[in-house]
Amino acid sequence: MTRRHYTHWPLLESPLTAIAVSPSDRQCFFKQFERWGLDMELPLYLWNAGYKYIQEIHSGKITPTPTAVEDNILGTICNASRDGIFLVEGIIQSVAPLIDLQLRNAHDALTQGDSLTFIVLFDALLDVPMNLYPLIPQLEKPFPSSKELEELVTQFCQEHPFKKESDPLPLLQACTGLPEGEITLVLNRLVGEASTLEELADSVLEYAKQKLAGKGVRILPPPDVPKAAGLDLLDKDIDKIASLFDPRASSWKLRNPNGGLLWGLPGTGKSLVAKMIAQRIRAKMIAVDFNQLVGSTVSESLQNLKHLIDLADNSGNVVLFFDEFEKNFVGWESGGSGGAMAKMTGELLSWLQDHTTPVFMLATINRLGLLPAELVRRFKYVWFLGNPHNGALYEIFNIHLGKYCPNLHFSDSQWRILLDEYRGCSPDEVGKAVERTLETNFHSLVSQAKEQGKPFNPRKYLPQISLEDLLSERRNFTPASANKAISDQLYAIRQDADFARPTSGRDKSRFARINRGMFEQSGAKNQGTGTTKLNRKPKSLEVI
Incomplete structure (x- = not known):
């Protein structure tokens, strides 16, 4: 359900209220109620099951009062007939039948009594029974709004030696969805390990991921390549x-x-x-x-x-x-x-x-x-x-080859041979082909060392992949797009592809394929006349 902001509490004038508050926001919550208590000239008290005595909050400090609580905190407060705001934590998240009755009795006592007593039930989650909805208004302390979050992050950056011209956006995005108190705690904890705002944002995001993983949610790892090529x-x-x-x-x-x-x-x-x-x-x-x-x-x-x-x-x-x-x-x-x-x-x-x-x-x-x-x-x-064009395929190869052999270089003619052979392969097939090629080369070096009776130390060798190695690996598998069932499915998909947004523009790379006529593709220009001599048997048509 959607609840109103807890700052509406003074306007309700309700003797019994429930407020959803994150545990990390308790201090912010207490400070706000202490301000309201001063405005209303009422003392502020606190109790949860961890306390034997009702506590008083004054000037940010929590100190015990002489009033002990045996079993029924609501009854203890009502029977004392004492003016004040009583913050009661931990009884509204799961309301047992006995607590249900005690809440009804407390509402009756507070509305009929002469003392100025307010009970505020708070917890991270509220589970107010439907029959108590009319008696207990529900509010919440939500996550900071975009404006509040920006003010919080801006103030933090001003208090720490980060360059003021740094864009706060990464940190704003990383902190989104965290309670105000938690943001303050986490930033102060992690700031010492970060030298830039970007590093701090990454640390906060990693913290948020671990927090979610602790709730049994499967969090996927980041991508293992820097970008999706050709899109x-x-x-x-x-x-x-x-x-x-x-x-x-x-x-x-x-x-x-x-x-x-x-x-x-x-x-x-x-x-x-x-x-x-x-x-x-x-x-x-x-x-x-x-x-x-x-x-x-x-x-x-x-x-x-x-x-x-x-x-x-x-x-x-x-x-x-x-x-x-x-x-x-x-x-x-x-x-x-x-x-x-x-x-x-x-x-x-x-x-x-x-x-x-x-x-x-x-x-x-x-x-x-x-x-x-x-x-x-x-x-x-x-x-x-869809499957990548030549320019995208070139980028995909460079990304995967760059992971293992960053200094590898092919000439344009070699690239054209490679791209032609791998035409129709998916990005996944290209990545696996590069990986299998490197595995084959590594195994070959290990086998050679065994045959020669020499110890093999892989750290003495740099990963190496040649054009011939990649062409050899290409002959070891058939692209999925060559399978008739899949090619039929691909054709059917392409008939409806206009429904979707395209992900790749026209191939403008130097390896772009040129659409030619049926016979021009297989013909050869006459050097003397500039005319095209047609072959008797045209090559099979290709879909560009």
């Missing part, structure tokens, strides 16, 4: 998305994009792109198996989905990642788990349409037609990833 149009979209995930964008009344679909055959880099997006917006990437959310009953399934959405909504910048999303919807409207899946889809649709938190839902799909049409329409972006 220039997609890269522009990602830049736009990253700018909208700047908390300051809300000053223009702009909201974060809600999500995107990454559509294409396996191996075209969909999962890598998802990791790139998470990295660019400094988000935690939560991997989700939608089928695992389906429980034994519809109610349990919806509860599992709600828990996941609540977790994401309260974790700052998050990429909620569903791999091969369409497989979850095969037969979703008929029998089995269909009823649960249909209701879960409806719940997901509502959230996807209405949520304003910095959560970006990303789903990879191989077959768009299996997704419910109403779900597809909710996504802000639908991207199509």
Whole structure:
């Protein structure tokens, strides 16, 4: 449920109130109530099960009072008939039947009594029974707003020796979704280990990831390559998305994009792109198996989905990642788990349409037609990833070869041979081919050393890969796109690709293939006349 900000508390004039407060925000919470207590000329008290005596908060210090609490803190407060604001922690998160009755009695006593007594129940989570809703207004101390967060980060930067001209955006994004008190604690703890604002932002983001992982959520690692090659149009979209995930964008009344679909055959880099997006917006990437959310009953399934959405909504910048999303919807409207899946889809649709938190839902799909049409329409972006053109293939090879052999250089003629041989291969197939080539070369050196009876020390050798090695590896496998079933599927996908946003522009590299006529491709120019001599048997047609 949506609760009002806890700063509305003085306006309620309610004797009994419940407020959701993060444990790291307790000190901020106490300071605010101490200010209100001074304004109202009322003392401020505190109690939780860790205290035997009711405590008084004065000038930021907590000291015990003579009043002991045996078992019923609410009864103790009401029977004392003492003016004051009483902060009671830890009894509203899970309300047992006995506490339910004590809350009713306390409400009656406070409304009928003559003393100016206010009881404020607070905890990280509130679980107020429905029958007590009219008696106990519920408020919350939310995460800092974009303006509050900017002020918090700006003040921190001014107090520490970071260059004032540094862009605070990385730190703003990393701190999004953390309570005010936690931000202060974490920044002060990590600042000594960072020499730049960027390093501090990375440390805060890593802390937030570990915090989520501690809740049993699977956090995906960052990408193992610096960029997704050859996706220039997609890269522009990602830049736009990253700018909208700047908390300051809300000053223009702009909201974060809600999500995107990454559509294409396996191996075209969909999962890598998802990791790139998470990295660019400094988000935690939560991997989700939608089928695992389906429980034994519809109610349990919806509860599992709600828990996941609540977790994401309260974790700052998050990429909620569903791999091969369409497989979850095969037969979703008929029998089995269909009823649960249909209701879960409806719940997901509502959230996807209405949520304003910095959560970006990303789903990879191989077959768009299996997704419910109403779900597809909710996504802000639908991207199509096909096999790379020559310029992209050149970039992909350079990224993977650069990981192992950074000083490797091929001539343009060698590159053209390599690109021609690997044409039709997916980015995943290229990466695996490079890795297998290096494994083969390493094994060859080990075998040679054994045959010669010499010890082998790999540190004495630099990784080496030649053009011939890569061509030899290419002969050892058949690209998936050459499989008839997959090529038919690819053709069918391309017929609908206009529905999606393209991810790559035209190949403008020096290795771009030139479209020629059917016979011109296989002909040769006459040096004397400049005319083309046609071969009798044209080569087979290629789809460019």
